[in-house]
Amino acid sequence: MFDLMQINPGLWVVIAGVICALIPKTGATGFLRKILVLGAPILAGALIYQMYFGQDIGSDGVIGGKLLFGGIELTTLRIDRLSLVWGFLFCLAGVINAIYGLHEKCRITDSSALVYTGAAIAGVLAGDMITLFIFWELTAISSVFLIWKGGEHAYAAGLRYLAIHVLSGVMLLAGAVMFARANGGDFTFGYIGLDAPGGLLLLLAMGIKCGFPMLHMWMQDAYPKASITGTVILASFTTKFAIYALARAFPGTDILIWIGCIMTCFPVFFAVVENDLRRVLAYSLNNQLGFMVAGIGIGTTMAMNGVVGQVFVHVIFKGLLFMSIGAVMYRTGTAKASELGGLFRSMPFTAVLCLIGAGSIAAFPLLAAFVTKSMILAAAVEEHLYIPFLMMLFASAGVMEHSGIKVPHFTFFAHDSGRRVKEAPWNMLVAMSLAAILCIVLAWPWGGYQMLYALMPYETDYKPYTVDHVVFQMQLLFAAIFAFTLLKRFKLYPAERRAEILDADWLYRKVGLNIALWGSAMWTRLGANITRLRDATLGKAGKRLYQTFSPAGGLSQSTPSGLPAALIAGVLVLVLVLEYITP
Incomplete structure (x- = not known):
């Protein structure tokens, strides 16, 4: 049935x-x-x-x-x-x-x-x-x-x-x-x-x-x-x-701890110099995935709960950031930081929603990642994984810089690009508003984050809103903001340029292609040499055999006609003897 x-x-x-x-x-x-x-x-x-x-x-x-x-x-x-x-x-x-x-x-x-x-x-x-x-x-x-x-x-x-x-x-x-x-x-x-x-x-x-x-x-x-x-x-x-x-x-596979920590750190350097804001968010995606991979590698109940919670809120706030930049691109036709700026004047609602997403990914208190990412960091400390903890701490400050500050700053503030466009379509605003509300509700200290914790695979009594955690997180975030401001003030922050940033795919698509072309050329040359050698060798051997065994050859002219029959008979006898004596 x-x-x-x-x-x-x-x-x-x-x-x-x-x-x-x-x-x-x-x-x-x-x-x-x-x-x-x-x-x-x-x-x-x-x-x-x-x-x-x-x-x-x-x-x-x-x-x-x-x-x-x-x-x-x-x-x-x-x-x-x-x-x-x-x-x-x-x-x-x-x-x-x-x-x-x-x-x-x-x-x-x-x-x-x-x-x-x-x-x-x-x-x-x-x-x-x-x-x-x-x-x-x-x-x-x-x-x-x-x-x-x-x-x-x-x-x-x-x-x-x-x-x-x-x-x-x-x-x-x-x-x-x-x-x-x-x-x-x-x-x-x-x-x-x-x-x-x-x-x-x-x-x-x-x-x-x-x-x-x-x-x-x-x-x-x-x-x-x-x-x-x-x-x-x-x-x-x-x-x-x-x-x-x-x-x-x-879960609990140690190598994933180090793979995840590397994933959290290396995108920070690429995102700082990248001009395409959708690529910045793609690097930020790598960064956030690294926290999840490292948590899986740690494998404790707290770490796994942190992974599950981080995945849940990440889909929401990362989607919110991609939606806000998508709305800007829908209205302006570009997502290049060098061509944007000043859009808070004409897209104020999108700007506010983007800031909520930026604060969420940076783990500001009262916003989404604050109640989940800290569980992975706490699990690393509990397991005495201090180097991975420091790597993830650096990456947390980095994500504040490139997704928490850079994306909204260069899109909606910074220099005025002079663009005056319409606000995002109503359906985009509704979708972004739903995501923004979830970013707030799921981190709300009075019953909100408990709804998220109730979905986790293991029971937890973790309390994210402690004085130590709030103060420490705010110190980390304000240090990142201060560093960004200082670098901008003294013109040390990398300028937004219309350039293609080379990544690891360059090794596959450029170096790898050249190696493949070189290998193909060498293979073709080897084949040609083998063919030339074969033709030369077989040609000489064939000529010699023709001169010896052809009807006009020397063997045919000087050998009695019965000798070939005798040789064939001898070979047949030899084969029969070998067959008989072979066990």
Whole structure:
């Protein structure tokens, strides 16, 4: 019998996305498409709530959707304390993104956004690695269209994005097969660890998707080239999907502490000199992901709670920042810091909302990250990881500089660019306002942050609003503000220039290309030399054989006609003797 409660809720969002692709983009049917884009994530969230809270569940949560595929038992639905948070979060992000994109008339954007959202929801609710792989790849395939809608310069970036994410999926599948073969064919997605067969491949596959150092550049390459709405949607799902997979498979893996700390630090230097503000936010995304990766590496209950909380608020405040810069780009046609400034006069509401997002990512008291990031830092101190703590402390000051100050300063204040434009469209303001309200409510000291803590996988009695924590955080933030002001006052802050900042992708796209071209030339030259040598050698040997054995050759002229028959008979006798004596 058909049971709705056995179907992964994300699948309904994917189906809605496919239907969207078939609905024309104009008239009443266009309105119907927007209802689907907005309603499908709400339906998925309601189903997740009903599945988890509306029935008696076991200690392992909701397990369902079992089916056989090629002799492998798949568990296509699992909702437990970990996946529940990501499921609700992705549904919430889908709704906010849908409101932000209500002005879009593009059928491809609406369809891709829904399929992408649904694949991310379905992926975090998957109970086995085959189902995980299917939706892992579907997120890549569906999201690339959001990049290609960015214009003529986006096509190559989209191809690179697709290639690296397909590579990630292939590595994920290979690692899953190796792991399952060593475990009796069991593809259940749970703790794996680095020492397990296929563990390294799985870690690298997830590392590509969440931007490990030297594997991160696809974000800075693709996100700024996507469409305005597409960039907001892209920032919500892919990397957080990968963080979920890491949290599920590799908690307490020590190497992740150092990988995460490096991720928090290196983007600070790139973001300071970057002119494209969407690229600045992409580097900031790397920075914030580093805190999550480091927390997973620490692996204690406090650290894991901090990771879950940081993921939840990060999707909201990072989306708010991308939405505010997207609104500016929608009205001005650019996101270059060198071409903006003074926009608070004509876009005051967007400016205020951007400042809330900036304060949230910088972890100002009473704003989102203040109640989550500190849990990861406290966990590092509890485990006596003082060097990682100092690295993350430096990165916290850095994110205040580039996302908390630089983005709103050069967009809305700084020099006056002379642009006088309209305020953002109403739907963009509504979406940004919802995100801003959540940034405040989820950090509110009188009952707000407890709602967020109630979603965490482990019970916690952590109190973020202590005198020591508030004073220490304010000292750190004001020190960053003072440093920025001082550098600007004495003209030591890097000027905003129209320039392309080289990143690690230069090694792949330039040096790597030259190495490939050199290798191809050497291979061609080697092949030509081998051919020349073969022709010369075989030519001389063939000529000598022809002179000896041809009808006009010397052997034919001087040898009796019966000798060849005698030689053949002798060889036959030799073969028969060898066959007889060989055991």
